[in-house]
Amino acid sequence: MIYVLRLGHRKGRDLRISTHCGLVARAFGADAIIYTGDYDKKMMESVKDVADRWGGNFKVFYEKQWKKFLSSFEGKIIHLTMYGLPVDAVINNIREIRGDKVIVIGGEKVPAELYKMADYNIAIGKQPHSEVAALAVFLDKLFKGDELNKDFENAKIKVIPQEKGKKVVEVNRYKSKQS
Ligand code: SAM
Helix, strand or coil: CEEEEEEEECCCCCHHHHHHHHHHHHHCCCCEEEEEECCCHHHHHHHHHHHHHHCCCCEEEECCCHHHHHHCCCEEEEEEEEEEEEHHHHHHHHHCCCCEEEEEECCCCCCCHHHHHCCEEEECCCCCCCHHHHHHHHHHHHCCCHHHHCCCCCCCEEECCCCCCCEEEECCCCCEEEC
């Protein structure tokens, strides 16, 4: 299993970015996201709703005590941070890890102790950018881009790629909604 742990969600202020962390985690091949910080039912429901309609087995969890969770996590802790080792130097080692992994992405402030708790501190470039971008690039490198071609099981709707325009079909009924 590949989990994403999103640290320090702030209800209201982080609605869009935390939702995007969940959507990117799912679309780029992780199995679940765990939110920490403020409990935000509405935000988590919006991620679950996408997962329900677009398929797959993606799960959404909330964890109040991130430190306790990571201390008892039976797998490798991978922290994405601009201060870590370059992703291309370590990605082959990460790919060979058997067992569970948790990819930790920060919010506004990242607690110093996380750098020690992590098995790997990994940088996606040496510039500050975003948890959403860092997660997408990391997962894409981990899966060598294959995750983008994956079909999600039990999807209720799916996109039929078009050169122009938008086409989404209801999977079981093949009823199309076009624009
Ligand atoms: N000031 C924060 C800190 O103490 O690291 C960084 C805040 S940044 C807006 C939020 C998150 O984006 C970080 O915790 C990290 O997970 C991710 N991030 C931003 N730039 C990154 C980079 N170059 N490489 C890896 N992750 C990055």
